[in-house]
Amino acid sequence: MMEKMVFGRYLPLDSVVHRLDPRAKLLFIFVYVAIVFLANNVFTYGLLLLFTFLAIFLSKINIRFLIIGLKPLLWIIIFTFSLHLFLTKEGDLLWKAGWIEIYEGGLQQGAFISLRFLLLIFMTSLLTLTTSPISITDGLESLLKPFKKMKLPVHELALMMSISLRFIPTLMDETEKIMKAQMARGADFSSGPIKERVKAIVPLLIPLFVSAFKRAEDLATAMEARGYRGGEGRTKYRLLQWTMKDTILLLVLLILAVVLFYLRS
């Protein structure tokens, strides 16, 4: 059930994209998300599309797998597309049946907005698919360092993030286990009226919370026993290394942004 989810998972392969520095990738995504909104005509969208597919190709991730995995998000895209299609009334009237009117502008807007969605989803999933959660947190911690001066508890945030990321799969496994155990005792999670279904979740949630509390306690004890005293004066085991590739990535991004800016209408 959850094993089919692709969004937010890490796929350990060996590719150029995998070997990039997480800081570079995070910066890239940050800027990319912003420049996607620059695009507003066929050329700019075409360029972005091309660029995104090039990135997917370089990451060696099977594009079919990526598309299948994003099926749950397809509904949002279809929804926004049809919203634009039926509600935007610009340009020439293309088709009319009863009260349904479809305008050229609506069609174009809808297509562009869905494309924008698609581009964003593809690129962000590419980030999580090619970067292990641990290196994402390392990258974030390093990028957030300047904010330490503004009293932002960067180390604590990064620690919390890496612990939560680490425990997502564990908690997922546990959820599935408890679900199965309750199903074996006659619980029914997938049918019946909504009220019954909400009720059926209690036997799943309570054990999950209880074990999460217990786990937190055990983990805190284990960390203290190993001499953890907070972020002050710690050294790092995993060192991030900025290489030529990363500089090139950011340069390419800069060029892309400039080209987009000139091509937009």
Added chain:
Amino acid sequence: MDIQLQEVEYRYAAGTPFEHKALHNVSFTIPSGTYLAIIGHTGSGKSTILQHLNALLQPTNGQVHIGDRIVSSEKKEKNLKDVRKRVGIVFQFPEHQLFEETVEKDICYGPMNFGVSEEEAKQRAKQVIRQVGLSEEILNKSPFDLSGGQMRRVAIAGVLAMEPEVIVLDEPTAGLDPRGRKEMMKMFATLHKERNLSTILVTHSMEDAALYADEMVIMHQGEVYQKGKPRELFSKREELFQLGLSVPEVVRFQHRFEEESGIKLEKTCLTMDELVEQLQLVHKRGEGR
């Protein structure tokens, strides 16, 4: 109720890069009233098999016959409650599944899901709590105030209260102290005899398998490596070692004895009593010094 697996194959996350084949061509039958032990190395597919026995997992190929129900890959099964009612599973570390305010309510949860009335369920709770070796006072306590061992017993009581015809145990004694372990295994053996249950035990303890099981299945890398009586299988010591498994202490002792004294015992002994008997026989015949 007979359970029959026919060429069952199971793949996790089928159709994704995470695909993993956990079972391959698994076929065996569990006739009504058998005590079957499934042993195998970690990751050999034992727990995956268990989940097929009450249709928590549907095979990706092949069929599972549970009583008169047939679960196969073709159609999505609906209304599996009757199957789940008849096959009770005690998962590993079942204490994690407790959730109600009181022990009594938690035990009643299973039976009431299967349509048993509240009074009847409470009646059953009183009965099973004694069967698992706890006193009735505990029924009004919160399950989260209990010790680990007691929680385990309450969880098991919750499954027993469903009065299943087949009980499936996934390492029920993992993490218990030796005494708790012995008591629990004895309890299951008694239940097995008294209620004429089919019992399926997944275990890493060769001792338990030797002591209690009538039949044994050895799993290896998602396939049935061998099936047979414990006595037969444990006499093939070398093969088991090669699979990363071991034999009960008694068998190991017997082997050392045979090697060093040159005397062959008449049969592979599975319990201490059998071994003592055999050694006395040897002594009487005046062999050895």
